[in-house]
Amino acid sequence: MSSTHAPAHRERTTTIPAVLVRVLFLGAVLAVAAFTVPLMIELKQWMWLTVMVLAAIAIFILYSTKRFVPGKYLFPGTFFLVVFLIAPIILTIGYSFTNFGDGTRGSKEQAVDSIVANSVQQTEDSTWYNLAVATQGDPVEGPFTLFLVDPETGAIYRGDETAPVQEIPADAVTVASGFVTEAAGYTILDAREVNTAYDALQALAVPISDTSAVRVQGANQAFEGTTVLSYDESTDTLTNSQTDEEFTVGKVGDSEYFVDADGKRAFSQSWLQNVGGSNYERLFTNAGIAKQFGAAFVWTLIFALGSVLLTFVVGFALALVLNDERMRGRRLYRSVLLMPYAVPGFISLLVWSNFYNRDFGLINETLGLHLDWMGDPTLAKAAVLLTNLWMGFPYMFIVSTGALQAIPNDVTEAARMDGASRLQTTLKVVTPLLMVAVAPLLVASFAFNFNNFNAIQLLTEGGPFLPGEYTRGGTDILISMIYRIAFGGSGADFGFASAVSVALFALTGVLAAIQFRFTNVLEDVN
Amino acid sequence: MQIRRQSFLALSGIAAGTTLLAACGGGDETAGGGANDAGGASDAGGAEEGAAPARADADLVIWTDEEKAVSLEEPAAAWGKANDLTVAVQIVADDLQGNFVTADQAGNGPDMIVAAHDWIGNLVQNGSISPVQLPGSAAEDIAPIGIEAVTYDGQTYGVPYAVETLVLFANKALTDAPEPKTVEEMVEAATAGGADNVLALPVGEQGDAYHMEAFYTSAGGYLFGKDSEGSLDPSDVGVGQEGSITAGEKLKELGESGVLSTSITGDNAISLFTDGKAAYLVSGPWALEDIRTAEFDYAMSAVPGFEGLDPAVPFAGVNAFYVAAGGKNPAFAQQFATAVASSPDIVEQMFPKNELPPVNLELQKKLAEDFPEIVKIAELAADGDPMPAIPEMAAIWQPLGQAQANIVGGADPESTMVSAGEEITSQISG
Numbered sequence: 016m017s018s019t020h021a022p023a024h025r026e027r028t029t030t031i032p033a034v035l036v037r038v039l040f041l042g043a044v045l046a047v048a049a050f051t052v053p054l055m056i057e058l059k060q061w062m063w064l065t066v067m068v069l070a071a072i073a074i075f076i077l078y079s080t081k082r083f084v085p086g087k088y089l090f091p092g093t094f095f096l097v098v099f100l101i102a103p104i105i106l107t108i109g110y111s112f113t114n115f116g117d118g119t120r121g122s123k124e125q126a127v128d129s130i131v132a133n134s135v136q137q138t139e140d141s142t143w144y145n146l147a148v149a150t151q152g153d154p155v156e157g158p159f160t161l162f163l164v165d166p167e168t169g170a171i172y173r174g175d176e177t178a179p180v181q182e183i184p185a186d187a188v189t190v191a192s193g194f195v196t197e198a199a200g201y202t203i204l205d206a207r208e209v210n211t212a213y214d215a216l217q218a219l220a221v222p223i224s225d226t227s228a229v230r231v232q233g234a235n236q237a238f239e240g241t242t243v244l245s246y247d248e249s250t251d252t253l254t255n256s257q258t259d260e261e262f263t264v265g266k267v268g269d270s271e272y273f274v275d276a277d278g279k280r281a282f283s284q285s286w287l288q289n290v291g292g293s294n295y296e297r298l299f300t301n302a303g304i305a306k307q308f309g310a311a312f313v314w315t316l317i318f319a320l321g322s323v324l325l326t327f328v329v330g331f332a333l334a335l336v337l338n339d340e341r342m343r344g345r346r347l348y349r350s351v352l353l354m355p356y357a358v359p360g361f362i363s364l365l366v367w368s369n370f371y372n373r374d375f376g377l378i379n380e381t382l383g384l385h386l387d388w389m390g391d392p393t394l395a396k397a398a399v400l401l402t403n404l405w406m407g408f409p410y411m412f413i414v415s416t417g418a419l420q421a422i423p424n425d426v427t428e429a430a431r432m433d434g435a436s437r438l439q440t441t442l443k444v445v446t447p448l449l450m451v452a453v454a455p456l457l458v459a460s461f462a463f464n465f466n467n468f469n470a471i472q473l474l475t476e477g478g479p480f481l482p483g484e485y486t487r488g489g490t491d492i493l494i495s496m497i498y499r500i501a502f503g504g505s506g507a508d509f510g511f512a513s514a515v516s517v518a519l520f521a522l523t524g525v526l527a528a529i530q531f532r533f534t535n536v537l538e539d540v541n
Numbered sequence: 542m543q544i545r546r547q548s549f550l551a552l553s554g555i556a557a558g559t560t561l562l563a564a565c566g567g568g569d570e571t572a573g574g575g576a577n578d579a580g581g582a583s584d585a586g587g588a589e590e591g592a593a594p595a596r597a598d599a600d601l602v603i604w605t606d607e608e609k610a611v612s613l614e615e616p617a618a619a620w621g622k623a624n625d626l627t628v629a630v631q632i633v634a635d636d637l638q639g640n641f642v643t644a645d646q647a648g649n650g651p652d653m654i655v656a657a658h659d660w661i662g663n664l665v666q667n668g669s670i671s672p673v674q675l676p677g678s679a680a681e682d683i684a685p686i687g688i689e690a691v692t693y694d695g696q697t698y699g700v701p702y703a704v705e706t707l708v709l710f711a712n713k714a715l716t717d718a719p720e721p722k723t724v725e726e727m728v729e730a731a732t733a734g735g736a737d738n739v740l741a742l743p744v745g746e747q748g749d750a751y752h753m754e755a756f757y758t759s760a761g762g763y764l765f766g767k768d769s770e771g772s773l774d775p776s777d778v779g780v781g782q783e784g785s786i787t788a789g790e791k792l793k794e795l796g797e798s799g800v801l802s803t804s805i806t807g808d809n810a811i812s813l814f815t816d817g818k819a820a821y822l823v824s825g826p827w828a829l830e831d832i833r834t835a836e837f838d839y840a841m842s843a844v845p846g847f848e849g850l851d852p853a854v855p856f857a858g859v860n861a862f863y864v865a866a867g868g869k870n871p872a873f874a875q876q877f878a879t880a881v882a883s884s885p886d887i888v889e890q891m892f893p894k895n896e897l898p899p900v901n902l903e904l905q906k907k908l909a910e911d912f913p914e915i916v917k918i919a920e921l922a923a924d925g926d927p928m929p930a931i932p933e934m935a936a937i938w939q940p941l942g943q944a945q946a947n948i949v950g951g952a953d954p955e956s957t958m959v960s961a962g963e964e965i966t967s968q969i970s971g
Contacts, residue, residue: 117932118666120646129668129866133696137674206626207600210872217871233875238674268970283666283932374804375813389746390803390950478746482952483960485940499939507639 037078044074066102070094104520111294111513114270119285119510126284127246130253130273132217134244138227141239144172145193146231148216149201154208161221161229162188162195162203163237171195174221180229194235206234253282269293294514304500307487314396315492319464322403323457329404330411331449335441338419349416356409364473367402390479392489399490403470407460418452419445458530465526471495494519596649597629601873604641605655607632609860612895613655616887620880626873638663645669645867652868653877658690658859661698661930670863671871672696673878682885684919687900690859690927694772699861700882703897705825706922707755707855710832711840712736715820719840723848724756724791728800731820739799741819744949745806748942751928752823753792755853757945758926759846760788764937765929775933775969780941781962789944789954791847796949803950826898826918841914843921857925860897898922936968 048071055064073094077086113119144163152158163172163180171188174180189197196203209216213231220228220242227239244253253262253273262281265274269290275281298304333352337345355363370377371388379386388398422445430440464470471477477488477495487496497519501512596602603610603617610632621628631651633640638660644650646667654670664670675697679688687701709727711719718730731739743749750757761784766777779785795801805813814822815835822828823844832839846853862881864874881887885901892899896912898919899905909916928934944961948954 117642117663120642120667125668129665132866133665133672133694135672135674136696141677143676206624206872206876210600210870213870213872231872232674233877233879234872235876236879238676240674283662284668285666369808372804372806372809374802375809376804476747480747480943480947482944482947482957485943485961485964 041075041079044071047071062102062105066097107513107516107520109513110509111517112289112291113510114285114288114290115510115513116508118283119270119287121286123286126282126286127253129284130282131242131244131246134255135230135240135242138239138241141227143232144229144237145195146235146237147195147198148204148209148212148231149195149198150204151201154202154204155212157212157215159204159212159216159219160201161219161231161237162198162201163229164190164193164195166193169193173198174223174229176219176221179222209234290510294511295518297511298500298514298518301500304486307491307496308493311487311491311493311496314490315465315494318396318399318403318490318492319461319467321400322407322464322467323460325400325404326407326411326460327415327453327457329408330413331415331453333408333412334415334419335445338416349412352412353409355405356413360406360469361473363406364402364470367405368474371398389475392479392481395475395479395490399471399474402474403464403467406470407464410460414453414456415449418449421452422448458533462526462530465492466494466523467492468494468498472498493522594631594633596644596651596869597631599629600626600870601628601653601877602651602868602870603628603630603653603655603877604633604637604651605630606637607634608895609655609891612891612893616890617877619890620877620887624876641865642667642669645865648867650865650867652865652870652874654863654865655860656863657928658699658701658861659928659930659934661691661693661863662932662934664863665693665698666932669866670698671866671875672698673700673862673864673875673882675700676879676883679882682901682903683882684900684902684905684923686857686923686925686927687859687861690857690930691861693930695770699863700878701859701861701900702881702888702891703860704857704900704919704922705827705860705898706857706918706925707752707823707825707844708918708921709842709844710814710822710824710828711842712814712817712820713838713840715817720842721821721845723845724759724795725848727821727845728795728798734820736818736820738802738805738813738819740801740821740823741805741810741813742801742823743805743807743810744801744803744946746803746946747939748944748946748949749807750938750942750945751856753942753945755823755844755846755855756791756795757785757788758855759850759853760784760791761851762788764941765931765933773929773931775931778962778965778969780937780944780965781959785958785962786955787850789948789958791850792945792948793951793954796951801949803946826896826915829914841917843924852924854924854926856928857922858928859900933969936965940964940968 048067051067052064055061055067073090077083077090142165145166147162147164149160149162150157151160158175160173160175161180163174164170165172169185171183171185171190172180173183187198188195204212209231216231220230222228223239227241229237230240231237241256243255243257245256246253251264254260255262260275262273262275264271265278266272267274267278267280270285270288272280272285273282336342337348337352342348368389371379373379373385373387373390376388378384378388386394388394426444426448427440430444431437435443471490471492472495475488475490477491477499479490480488486500491499497515501508501515594604601617601621603613605613610630614630617628617630637654637656641650641654641656642664646669650669661670673691675683675688683701684704686704688697690704691697691699691701709721711721713719715734715736716727716730717734718726721727721730728739743752763779763782763784765773765775765779768774792801810819810822811824811828811831813819814824814828815831817835817837822832844853844855862878864871864878868874885899885904885907888899888901889904889907892904892908896915898915899908900919905916905919929937940961944952944957947957
C-alpha cells in the first residue's frame with residue numbers, strides 16, 4: 016500500500032476536520048476500552064486485558080499529539096502482530112503445559128457439581144406427580160413448597176424441605192386439570208418463575224420416606240428419587256450414601272480425578288490442571304513418532320520438491336509452447352489449461368481419490384490396468400504427486416506465461432542473430448531471465464507444499480498403512496502425521512495438541528530461516 | 542531490469558511471508574481445531590458462517606442437525622404454543638457436538654440438543670448434559686434398546702426416539718437367497734446368481750469398523766468387556782483377543798475370495814448395489830431411498846453371521862433428546878423431555894419429514910402398515926448392540942478399521958489384530 020499523500024513533505028497545519036477526526040477516533044478508542052475492560056475483568060481474561068489497556072494507552076500517547084510520527088506509523092502493524100500472531104502463540108504455549116481437553120475443560124467445582132447432579136437416582140416404581148411450586152416468600156429465593164397431585168388417584172399432597180410430604184384434603188386447594196392452581200396463603204409460581212428458580216428447585220429434596228425424597232423435574236412434574244453422592248469440601252471426598260463408598264482425589268495419568276479405594280478412576284469428569292512438561296514428554300517419548308519422524312520428513316521433502324519441480328516443468332513447458340506466436344487459438348488453450356485452477360481443490364481432490372480406486376476407478380478402467388493405486392505405498396506416492404501436478408501446474412503456467420511475456424523480444428532476436436538455435440535461445444537466454452522472476456515463487460510453492468495438509472488428507476488420508484503400523488501411512492507428510500497423533504485417538508486433547516503445535520512451530524521456524532537464506536542466495540547470484 | 546527484479550523479489554518475499562503466516566496459523570488451528578470447527582448457519586440466530594449459531598431468543602432453544610431440525614420445528618412449536626412458551630429449533634450443520642460443548646461451557650448454548658447416543662460419554666465427561674428421569678411408563682412404551690442406549694453409568698441421560706442399525710439388502714434378481722441365514726449361504730447364492738460382486742460392504746483402504754461390526758462379533762470379537770455393574774470397562778479391550786483373531790481369519794478368507802475388498806468404499810458401496818453390480822449390500826435406513834429409486838425387487842434382513850459361530854450383532858445407533866447442563870431454561874427443557882418420553886405424539890409428528898425408525902413401540906405398530914421397512918429396521922435394531930458411548934471408543938475406530946482393512950487385503954490376522962489391540966490400549970492410557 017503506497018500512500019498518495021506524503022505528510023512529511025507538506026507543511027503540517029491543524030485543520031478543523033483533522034482535529035474532529037482525531038477527537039472522534041480517540042473517543043471511540045476510549046469507549047471501546049471502557050466497554051471491554053469491565054467485561055474482561057469479569058471473564059478473568061487477564062492477558063487480553065493487558066493487551067487492551069496497553070494498546071489504549073499507546074494510542075492516546077501516540078495519536079493525541081503531533082509528536083512520535085514514526086510511532087504513529089509503526090503502531091498499527093505492531094498491534095495486529097501482537098493480537099493476531101503473538102497472542103495466539105503465547106496462548107498455545109500456555110495450553111501446552113495443561114491438560115486442557117475433553118473432560119478437563121472446567122473448574123474442579125464444576126466437575127464436582129456435575130458428578131453430584133448426575134447421581135440422582137429415581138426410586139424404583141417412583142410415582143410421578145403433577146407439580147405446582149408455591150412459596151410464601153419470594154418467588155426467586157423461596158422457601159418453596161411443593162403441591163403434588165397423583166395423576167392416577169387424584170390425591171393431593173403438600174411438602175417442603177422441612178415438612179415431609181403429606182396428603183391434604185381436596186378442599187384446601189383449587190385443582191384444575193390435574194394441577195393445583197390456587198392455595199390459600201401461598202403464591203403459585205408460573206412456569207417462567209419455576210424456570211428462574213430452577214437451580215434452587217433442583218437442589219430441593221422434599222422427604223417422602225426415610226430413604227427417598229420428591230424432586231422437581233421440569234416445570235410441572237416431580238418424581239421420587241435420591242441424590243446418591245454427596246461432596247464434603249473439608250475432606251475433599253465424594254461419598255456414596257447407598258454403599259458408603261468414598262472417592263478421593265487421586266492422580267490417573269497426568270490429571271487428577273476422583274478415584275475409588277483402589278486408585279481406579281471412578282468418574283470421567285476432571286478439571287483443568289497444570290501438568291508441567293508431560294505433554295512434551297509424551298510427544299518426545301512416543302516410540303511411534305520417534306521411529307516414523309525421519310521417514311515422514313524425507314517423504315515430506317520429496318513430496319514438496321517433487322510437486323514444485325513437476326508443476327514447474329509442466330507449467331513452463333506449456334507456457335513456452337503457448338507463447339509462440341505461430342500457435343493459433345492460444346487464448347482458448349490458455350483458458351482450458353486454467354480449468355484445474357478453477358475447480359475448488361477440495362472437490363477435485365475427492366474426485367481424484369475415487370479415480371484411483373483399484374476395481375472401479377476411472378484410471379484403471381480406462382487404461383485397462385489393475386494397479387492398486389491406493390493400496391501400494393509406492394503407487395500411492397506416485398498418485399499423490401500426479402494429482403498435485405494436476406492441481407498445481409496451472410499456477411506455474413500463469414506465472415511462467417507472465418514472466419515470458421515480460422521478456423523483451425529483442426533479447427531473443429539478438430540471440431537468434433548471433434546464431435543461437437531456438438533450443439539454445441530457450442535454455443540459455445529465456446530460462447535464466449525467467450528464473451529471476453520465478454525462482455522466489457518456487458520457494459514459496461515449496462513452503463506451501465511442505466505443509467499441504469489438504470492434498471494428503473483428502474486424497475489418501477495418509478494411507479496406505481502397512482499392517483501393524485498406525486502412526487504413519489505411506490503418503491503421510493509431517494503435518495498430516497502430526498494431525499493424526501494429536502487428534503486421531505481419544506477425542507479433543509488440546510493440551511497435547513498445543514504441545515505438538517509448539518514443536519511444529521519450532522520446526523517451521525527453522526525451515527523458514529533456511530528458506531530465507533536460500534532466497535538471499537538467489538539475490539546474490541542475480 | 543534492475544527495478545523489476547527488485548519488485549519481483551519483494552513480491553516473492555511477501556508471498557513467502559504469507560505462506561509462512563499461513564503455516565503458523567495452521568499450527569494454531571491444530572491447537573484449537575476441535576473447539577473452533579466451523580459450525581453451520583442458524584435459521585433463527587443469524588450467526589455468521591463458520592461459527593456456532595448464536596443462541597436464539599426463546600424459552601426453549603434446541604440445537605440439532607439439519608434433517609432433524611426440519612422435522613422437529615413444527616411439533617416443537619406446537620408444543621410450545623400449547624404450553625405458552627416460545628421454541629426455537631436451530632440448525633448446527635457442522636460439528637454439533639464440539640460447538641455444543643464449547644457453547645454450553647461458555648453459558649450461551651441451547652437448552653436441549655437432539656443427537657446420537659454415542660456422544661453421551663463425552664458430553665458427560667465435559668459436564669454438558671443433565672440426567673433426564675424417564676417416567677415409569679417409559680419402560681413399557683420404549684424398546685429396551687433405546688433405554689439401554691441412553692443409560693450411561695447407571696443413569697439415564699436422554700429421551701430416545703429413533704434407532705437405526707445396519708441390515709442386509711438383497712437384490713432378488715441376483716440371488717435365490719433373499720434372506721440368507723449365514724455368510725456362507727449368502728456367498729454361495731450370490732456366486733450361483735452370477736453377480737459381479739457378492740457383497741457391497743464398505744471397507745476402503747482405511748477400513749470401516751462400523752460396517753464390519755456384525756462379522757466381527759459373529760466370529761467372537763468384542764470391543765470392550767463389561768464390569769460387574771454391566772458398564773463397559775475401557776481397561777478390557779477385546780481387539781487382539783482370541784475372538785478378534787478368529788474374526789480376522791474369517792475376514793482374510795472373505796478377502797481372498799473377493800467377497801470383501803478394500804476397493805469397495807463408503808463412496809461406491811450403495812451405488813454398486815443399486816447398479817446391479819452387487820447381489821447384497823450392508824447398509825442402514827439411509828440407503829433405502831437410493832434402493833427404492835433403483836426399482837428392482839429387493840429384500841431386507843438381518844446381517845448374517847458365520848456358520849457355526851455366534852449370531853452377528855451390528856451396532857445400533859439411537860437418536861435422543863438431551864437436556865443441556867448449562868442451558869438458560871433447564872425447567873422447560875426437562876418439561877419437553879418428559880413430554881417426548883411420555884407420549885409418542887411429538888415423535889409421530891416428526892416422522893413424515895425425517896423417516897427414522899422409531900423406538901416407541903406404540904408408534905412402531907402404528908407405522909407398521911405404511912412403512913414396513915422402517916419398522917423392520919427398528920425391530921432388527923433390537924438385536925443389535927448400542928454403540929459404546931464411553932469416550933475411549935474414539936481410540937477404537939482407526940486402529941480396528943485399519944487392521945480389518947489390512948487383513949482383508951491379505952495381512953496376517955493374528956499379528957495385525959494384536960498390534961491393533963496394543964495401539965488402542967496405548968491410546969487409551971495415553
